[in-house]
Amino acid sequence: MKLTRCIFGSLWLCVLIVPASAQSLRIGSKAFTESYVLGEIAKRTLADAGFASEHKQGMGKTGIVWAALHSGQITCYPEYTGTISEELLKSHGEITTGEMQRELEPFGIGMTGELGFNDTYALVMPKELADRLRISKISDLKKHPGLRVALTHEFLERKDGWKPLASRYGLNMDHVAGVEHTLGYDALLAGKADVKDAYSTDAMLAGGSFSVLQDDLGYFPTYKAVFLYRLDAPIKAIVALRTLEGEIDETRMIRMNSEAEKTKDFTEAASLFFNPAFRKSAGGGAHAPQGFDWTLFLHKLAGWTLRHLELVGISLVLAILVGVPLGIVASRPGSLSHVILGVTGMIQTIPSLALLALLVSVPLLGIQVQTAIVALFLYSLLPIVRNTATGLQEIPSSLRESAAALGLERSAQLRKVYMPMASRTILAGIKTSAIINVGTATLAALIGQGGLGEPIVSGLAINDNRTILQGAIPAAILALLVQFGFGLLDMLLIPKGLRLPAHTE
Amino acid sequence: MIELRGVSKRFGSDYALHPIDLVMNGGRTTALIGPSGCGKSTVLRLIVGLLEPTSGTIVVEKQTVTPADLIGIRRKLGYVIQDGGLFPHLTSRQNILLMPKHLRTAESDSQRRLNELCELTNFPADGLDRYPVELSGGQRQRVSLMRALILDPDVLLLDEPLGALDPLVRSGLQTELKEIFQRLKKTVVFVTHDMAEAGYLADTIVLLQSGKIVQHGCLEDLRERPANSFVTEFMSAQRSLVQL
Ligand SMILES: Nc1ncnc2c1ncn2[C@@H]1O[C@H](COP(=O)(O)OP(=O)(O)OP(=O)(O)O)[C@@H](O)[C@H]1O
Ligand SMILES: [Mg+2]
Numbered sequence: 001m002k003l004t005r006c007i008f009g010s011l012w013l014c015v016l017i018v019p020a021s022a023q024s025l026r027i028g029s030k031a032f033t034e035s036y037v038l039g040e041i042a043k044r045t046l047a048d049a050g051f052a053s054e055h056k057q058g059m060g061k062t063g064i065v066w067a068a069l070h071s072g073q074i075t076c077y078p079e080y081t082g083t084i085s086e087e088l089l090k091s092h093g094e095i096t097t098g099e100m101q102r103e104l105e106p107f108g109i110g111m112t113g114e115l116g117f118n119d120t121y122a123l124v125m126p127k128e129l130a131d132r133l134r135i136s137k138i139s140d141l142k143k144h145p146g147l148r149v150a151l152t153h154e155f156l157e158r159k160d161g162w163k164p165l166a167s168r169y170g171l172n173m174d175h176v177a178g179v180e181h182t183l184g185y186d187a188l189l190a191g192k193a194d195v196k197d198a199y200s201t202d203a204m205l206a207g208g209s210f211s212v213l214q215d216d217l218g219y220f221p222t223y224k225a226v227f228l229y230r231l232d233a234p235i236k237a238i239v240a241l242r243t244l245e246g247e248i249d250e251t252r253m254i255r256m257n258s259e260a261e262k263t264k265d266f267t268e269a270a271s272l273f274f275n276p277a278f279r280k281s282a283g284g285g286a287h288a289p290q291g292f293d294w295t296l297f298l299h300k301l302a303g304w305t306l307r308h309l310e311l312v313g314i315s316l317v318l319a320i321l322v323g324v325p326l327g328i329v330a331s332r333p334g335s336l337s338h339v340i341l342g343v344t345g346m347i348q349t350i351p352s353l354a355l356l357a358l359l360v361s362v363p364l365l366g367i368q369v370q371t372a373i374v375a376l377f378l379y380s381l382l383p384i385v386r387n388t389a390t391g392l393q394e395i396p397s398s399l400r401e402s403a404a405a406l407g408l409e410r411s412a413q414l415r416k417v418y419m420p421m422a423s424r425t426i427l428a429g430i431k432t433s434a435i436i437n438v439g440t441a442t443l444a445a446l447i448g449q450g451g452l453g454e455p456i457v458s459g460l461a462i463n464d465n466r467t468i469l470q471g472a473i474p475a476a477i478l479a480l481l482v483q484f485g486f487g488l489l490d491m492l493l494i495p496k497g498l499r500l501p502a503h504t505e
Numbered sequence: 506m507i508e509l510r511g512v513s514k515r516f517g518s519d520y521a522l523h524p525i526d527l528v529m530n531g532g533r534t535t536a537l538i539g540p541s542g543c544g545k546s547t548v549l550r551l552i553v554g555l556l557e558p559t560s561g562t563i564v565v566e567k568q569t570v571t572p573a574d575l576i577g578i579r580r581k582l583g584y585v586i587q588d589g590g591l592f593p594h595l596t597s598r599q600n601i602l603l604m605p606k607h608l609r610t611a612e613s614d615s616q617r618r619l620n621e622l623c624e625l626t627n628f629p630a631d632g633l634d635r636y637p638v639e640l641s642g643g644q645r646q647r648v649s650l651m652r653a654l655i656l657d658p659d660v661l662l663l664d665e666p667l668g669a670l671d672p673l674v675r676s677g678l679q680t681e682l683k684e685i686f687q688r689l690k691k692t693v694v695f696v697t698h699d700m701a702e703a704g705y706l707a708d709t710i711v712l713l714q715s716g717k718i719v720q721h722g723c724l725e726d727l728r729e730r731p732a733n734s735f736v737t738e739f740m741s742a743q744r745s746l747v748q749l
Contacts, residue, residue, distance in 0.1 A: 402590030405553045406604055406652075407579035416603065420594045495594035497636035 028077035031058035038078035040270030049240035056448030068367040076229035113245035130211040150193035203257035308451035315376035327388020372444035380433035387429025391422030512561035536707035583653030663695035700743035
């Protein structure tokens with residue numbers, strides 16, 4: 001009784017949360033520092049123009065955020081001209097800003113003028129290594145095919161990414177691997193990789209430990225930052241966004257990026273932009289790092305944990321409600337059983353990140369909490385379905401015969417004999433699902449849905465292990481608690497007769 | 506009374522039971538006997554409707570066994586399977602009272618019936634709240650028997666009720682079963698391997714071989730007027746076992 005009330009409570013909560021923000025503007029951003037900061041700048045600018053707005057931080061890669069904008073889940077997000085022409089419009093050769101604006105129009109999307117800075121791709125190396133090997137241009141890499149190249153997955157896959165770059169420069173590197181951006185910097189510093197891709201405004205480049213290789217053949221297109229917005233956004237909001245045109249140059253952006261990585265506070269970094277002193281000179285010294293604020297952290301932790309539990313709880317309950325009946329059907333011989341186990345098994349083989357990306361592109365889902373819940377639900381199905389089916393199949397045929405011969409109807413056989421006897425196996429399946437679910441739910445942060453993944457995603461974005469641990473440790477503890485909780489539940493739900501040690505005669 | 510008319514059972518291309526005609530009279534005890542795999546359990550499974558006959562009809566207490574009437578017929582039958590078939594997640598009491606509870610029989614009625622059965626089967630009352638794993642083999646058989654008798658069925662079917670027990674317990678229970686059968690005056694059909702047991706407990710013996718009835722009669726008939734050499738061999742093999 002209490003449990004059901006609790007479940008319905010959280011379902012209700014979920015219903016309340018989602019449409020509550022329908023009235024306000026939503027700003028999206030991709031999962032890296034600069035995009036976060038630009039998103040915060042847009043939020044503040046729109047707030048100053050009188051719009052209540054919400055920033056869905058770090059929603060993911062280009063495809064996800066673009067889909068969210070296109071389907072109306074967000075109103076605007078920061079993008080780069082190079083990405084727009086190559087990835088979104090798939091145009092060949094350079095096109096002007098004006099042409100881009102015209103080609104975006106049929107999508108219902110508008111584009112502000114350039115904000116000022118050019119955040120193009122670049123290849124970087126540890127400065128000391130580059131100096132030693134006398135490498136200053138990308139062409140110089142040709143003489144060193146043995147250098148280990150660690151590229152972000154996005155750069156590896158982009159049409160204007162690594163492959164055409166290598167063929168343009170005639171590079172034939174022996175080791176090319178895909179590594180997440182900030183982990184790539186760690187690899188470079190630790191001497192585990194030698195070359196990686198970077199953005200020309202990366203905060204990491206401020207310190208002077210890395211050399212940016214000159215793009216001597218002019219390969220990289222320009223990546224001027226702009227905002228993309230929906231043409232159906234309020235005119236006043238569009239006007240407000242356009243006031244940012246030409247206001248942010250490279251120095252300012254690098255400065256804000258490094259401020260963001262130092263303070264781990266994007267709002268704070270973005271607020272620099274609105275500080276008149278900063279506008280005059282971007283050079284100045286950074287803030288001294290502040291001491292760790294425990295009250296703030298615990299407050300945030302409580303929020304993340306609650307959200308995490310909500311994601312896990314709702315998706316798990318749905319998975320039980322659907323998975324157990326499916327498992328019962330699958331326990332009976334026949335082709336339906338193969339179909340059910342086959343499909344749920346196949347879902348499990350889709351990498352969780354890919355599943356999330358797939359679901360985001362489904363029309364009715366998109367960037368919202370339901371999408372994360374659907375993904376977690378699908379992920380939780382297999383262990384529950386499979387364990388329910390095997391638990392029921394494992395019941396000895398002599399007991400099935402007894403149950404039938406007593407004159408119990410099929411439903412009564414299931415309720416009074418089969419389900420209690422399979423309870424241990426079914427609970428084990430639910431427990432597996434719950435534990436997987438606690439871990440996988442951290443991915444919800446990738447589409448801006450919070451939970452304990454939020455500090456992990458932002459930690460990865462700003463290259464800060466401490467922030468990552470703020471999410472990773474509680475998530476691990478939560479998984480242990482779930483495991484422990486199910487241990488107690490076993491005592492409660494598995495009939496005593498099945499827990500007794502077998503009689504030895 | 507149970508009647509099998511031209512009943513056969515085929516699994517794939519093999520006949521577990523060739524078409525047989527068999528009448529088991531009401532109020533009498535019939536033993537099914539024969540070598541392992543000859544089709545004894547198959548006969549009982551067909552009567553309870555756990556198997557559908559390949560041919561023929563089965564009539565239990567004037568009611569033809571059809572899939573539609575199965576639930577009703579099964580509630581008039583008490584069936585104890587080869588290894589007891591007690592549900593491990595239920596105590597003895599819960600096992601026995603599963604059906605009365607399901608049928609919402611008045612608590613006081615089923616309690617009275619339970620007490621009678623405990624007395625009939627000689628089952629210690631403190632065993633009622635133990636789980637099957639906490640009982641001895643003989644006690645488990647008694648609980649299975651009580652579960653089969655709780656709805657006061659017209660017919661009692663027992664598949665090797667004493668099969669898995671050690672000889673001492675077994676002979677004790679044989680005496681008890683004989684008494685129980687005499688007191689109940691029900692139609693009883695039981696399966697056994699042991700000719701002495703069949704002769705002691707049953708009025709009529711049905712000897713099966715490879716899915717066919719070889720001889721049907723009392724112990725006297727089988728001993729004195731064997732139908733063929735197989736019956737003679739079977740009887741002498743059993744006798745030599747006893748003489749060992
Ligand atoms: N479900 C089934 N599928 C295929 N063959 C079966 C099936 N059930 C029984 N049989 C076969 O039917 C024959 C008769 O089986 P049955 O269980 O009636 O033997 P039984 O006389 O009870 O033997 P036992 O004394 O060993 O219990 C055996 O050859 C057995 O292999
Ligand atoms: Mg048998």
